[in-house]
Amino acid sequence: MRRIAFISDIHSNLEALDSVMKDVEKQSIDEIYCLGDLVGYGPNPNEVVETIRAMNIITVMGNYDDAIGYEKDSCGCAYNPGRETEVGDESISWTIKNTTVENKEFLKKLPHKLSLDIEGVKILLVHGSPINYLIEYVKPSTSAERLRVLVKNVEEDIIINGHTHLIMAKHIYGKTILNPGSVGRTKDGQPGATYLILNVDNGVYWYEFRFVEYDIKTTVEKIIKTGLPIELATVLALGQTFDMGPSKEEKPELKEIPGFKI
Template sequence: MRIVFFSDIHGNLEALEAVLKDIESQNIERIYCLGDLVGYGPQPQEVVQRIRDLKIPTIMGNYDDAIGYEKKSCGCAYNPGRETEVGDESLNWSITNTSAAAKEFLRSLPHTLEFEEEGVKFLLVHGSPVDHLLEYIRPDTSSERLQKVLERVKADVVVNGHTHLPMVRWAMGKLVFNDGSVGRPKDGNPKACYLIIDVVQQSISYEFRRVEYDVKSTVEKITEVGLPAELGLVLVLGKGYEMGQSKSKNTIDFKI
């Protein structure tokens, strides 16, 4: 079974379309989206509609929650000052420029998805198994904390998003993946990122795919709609306020 996981599109339709085109060439059997369709980018409405049209199983991210319910905060770990101002401005703009139908769809998204393939149990969350929307599980999250959030998880593989940093870690006899970000990478690589996991007779192989897209077009749209220029700079640099790295491809013999 060849499965795709992607998340954190953040209103970046150019990046989403590039990823969808790349997926078509990968002989994929199932696709899942781990949330944050909206926020930051200039086309939240179009991204929501694209995911709806394709009927991709999707879980809720913190931005989907904040915009769907028209909240005053996304719950992000912003630094005080300009970073907070940009985040708040982006959130308010996205609320204004997302239809009632799109907000209803965002509110309808589940917080988790679970399934089993080839005897391997998967759990999908945006943040962590403990705090589905807001907790960041990063490459540098302590082993003690990782063990704590996994202690009641029955799945063999956990896939999350939220940090925008592609990652794979092993703890408590489980694999923990972060699928990176389609529309707002933060690992120093501006290319869109998504994750492929192959499961064959309880053996797992994985690949983080990096896909070029028209960053310039998205930056121009950010300017045209009046969003802060800093949002475009993050896309050009491929990093925000955090950095991380991960291997691009590997195989793990994972026997239950």
């Protein structure tokens, strides 16, 4: 039997990554794979990339990896107009400036997809979807009709993707679609980190999702100290995104984070 861990959407959150790796060490894991978005939003892009490189964790490219590696103006995310778009733009700009050339080269070389064969079970790894590898959101709310379109030409038995930051398991048209959620920026309302373990035994597979607590306070303090938008810290404290409202020029500056003293 093989036990494989899948992590995703670390987003420069070193405290979350370290805590997840400590939990992985206790689970008798044979291999670790990452579904992308190593960088963006958080305060430690270089340390996260260097941890992934040092541990030889095979990773597919996420939209943020693409944007930072190629120094793009946008990550292609579905931001709401107003302050949320501003925060995304500020995150992109800060991360580009604070990621080394060497780490950007690593991000640029990440594959868009990867196919595995583990004990007779075929697995497709992408960040977004089997059709749009980088930016399509495959959510728990995605319609059965769209899921059918996404899986109909997939040869693999299992599709594992990230991007949404939401844990998901769907079974449709003989395929299984799994999402490990997010290590560094959960959106399900529970502050912490999540990842996926897939067990494979001679063609039979089953899976489990794990939730891991980490030192959110330290990450929040780093975000504030580095000058990243305070809203990014609020998302971590809430464990979900929130309505950031109009642009900064049209509203008072956010000065409080729920549950934290600044």
